Amino acid sequence: MSTKDEDTSGESKRRGGGGADDRGRSRHGTRTEEFAPSGEETGRRSHPRRVSAPRAMQNAADQLAILLGTAPESVSALKPTADGWEADVEVLELARVPDTTSVMATYRVILDPGGELMSYERRRRYARGQIDSRG
Structure with missing residues (x-):
């Protein structure tokens, strides 16, 4: 009953x-x-499932765009870390004529394993036409 x-x-x-x-x-x-x-x-700590590399790249670009108010040009680096993902995202900061003199910036974006943005910081600024002198 x-x-x-x-x-x-x-x-x-x-x-x-x-x-x-x-x-x-x-x-x-x-x-x-x-x-x-x-x-x-x-007593176990639950860990979110790690998103795929393509999904992490997309999330890094999309979430940074929301915070900065401008669409990134590209994701130039992505690597898995113990705590999720680390991505370098290229953003146009100041458009100039000719285009090769436009000011670009590289942002380091930290994502958790589920692909959510945890932090970001601008790592460098450079002219679009500048050739990288590093290694």
């Missing part, structure tokens, strides 16, 4: 006969999503 309770919206909801019992098990004995313990409850 099941019992009914009235919820605040006036609709009836059933307890007892069907879904999950008070231990979080369905009538089939499997653990239900609603009552599954979190990583904190089990």
Whole structure:
């Protein structure tokens, strides 16, 4: 026999006969999503699944664009880290004529494993036509 309770919206909801019992098990004995313990409850730290490299590149560019208010030109570097992803993103900071004299900037973007932006900083500024003298 099941019992009914009235919820605040006036609709009836059933307890007892069907879904999950008070231990979080369905009538089939499997653990239900609603009552599954979190990583904190089990003593394990849950880590989000790492996004793919193409998704990390897209997220770095998209999220930086939102913060800066301008679309990046490209992602020039991407590498996985222990804490997620690290990307270098090239941004046009000041358009000039001729285009080779426009001012560009490289931003370092740190993403968590799930692809969410954690931090960013401008690493350098340079003229678009400048050839990099590093290695």
